[in-house]
Amino acid sequence: KVSFGLVDPASEKSGEMVHVKFDGAVHQSLPLTTVYHKLIPVEQNSYTLFQTIVGNGYPIALLDEEKILPIGKEITAIGLCRLKNRSVEISSCPELPYFLSDLTKGEMEAEMSSRARFFFWVTVALGTVSVGLLGHAIYRLWERVKRHREAREAQERFHEADNEDDAGENGSDDEPGEMGDGQLCVICLRKRRRAAFVPCGHLVCCCNCAKRVELMDEPLCPVCRQDIQYMLRVYDS
Template sequence: MSGGDQIAPDGVVIGIGVALAFVAIGCLGNYAATSSALQKIRDAPFVHVSDLRSLLNGGGGERLVVVRGVIESKSAIKGSCKSFWPDILVSKQSGYRAVVIQSSQKFLFNERYPNSKEVVASALRDQESTLTQAVPFVLVDSREQPLSDYVVVDLNGSKHPLPLTTVYRKMLPMPTSPLTCQQALRVHEEALRVHEYPVCMVDEEKVLPLGKDVTAVGVCSSKDGVTRIKSCEDLPYFLGEKTQDQMITDLSCKSEILFMSGIIVGFVSIAVLGYVITRKWNKWKKQWLERRRQQRNRISRRRGFGRGSV
């Protein structure tokens, strides 16, 4: 085997070992972040909405808390009948009253390849457009009780997913008029001649309805007599249906999986890189011994030639 043929497999193995090392580092990094989030949620006090004010007055400043409450409109707290309806969103498809409505339209396309060898893994791809509407809302202990105690939910800057409920979903076939087909038919690459055309449209609507029980995990503060809660970037949860115990259980399982994955992948990476290093060392040692043997042979031949001349 030539030197180039030997270097190529070693380079591939080194690349695999380095890639596995990066995966292990990523797993351990995610493990550290998950463990930190787990500890914060575990240490955060679980309180009712009615107890938030006394908790903040006693401790002062901002505090990370876990609150379980019912979603209610902000206008219901004000008690203004005139402002009640404008502060509530009504689903056009289902009639649900909600504080967040997310409408989406997804177009499914079919990609057809004349040559079966050119078929890719998926024959369907989608293009989706989403419109999200939201109004200010609060959490209360119960909608039946007097709404004197509440906490305003601040969604500004939050990138956490919301616990939306799908209330409408319908698949509509696309019309097959000649004009539509002509506009939809495109050729991406001349060599492949890939033709794609719309198959159907999926119309979907999700809402965050009034009266839904949710758990809020975030930083709570009080200003001018108004209690607010906002998301924490270091935590994977903000608003959700899971309880504090369920969050702790999920994060514990996730952290254990990440830790074990990082350790196993790390050992495999070390083994792969160690194999390459050992192979390189043995190869270098063999070459070094071969050069020493050749050098000794040359010295012996020179000495023998000198004695013959004398």
């Protein structure tokens, strides 16, 4: 902690002071105080009338104000100190949130600690949300893979039985005249309804059309639009 003054670098006594370098400073400047002086009346002219017309108000007087640093004001300077021309110079540091401030060292430490806690909990909250979204995406992907696996297993389970009875069924199913409209497949309208969808239980398709529906990216029942887990072949007793 050192005391410093704002002096002209060309001054003979500049070596006894700490120079404050404002060039390139990205943080706060000096905490100056506004001082108001006397009012200077404004003479009425065409310009004042124009200001009144455009809505800027009617000027009466000019207020002389000045930004000054009060004498004896305590200011804390935080930055990089180095020797330059046999004198000490302090400049701002991009890594520090303060340069020149009227806060004390303890107040600065408390404010930076509060900021650190705030950003820590914001990071924890965003991380939790990100993990939740990632887990949800993984769960949905797993469910989709699981549905495809069950569809393939169901297809393999009934594929052999379908091949054995396919010739006999084709002979009877291809004759729509022997069946009522309520017994025809709702997709091809040629074969008898033989496949039931699980879990909705609708018996509305033939085996071939049911397989095609089951192998879709998002298998849905053509009647109720419910998700299909797999299909079951129904045999007449």
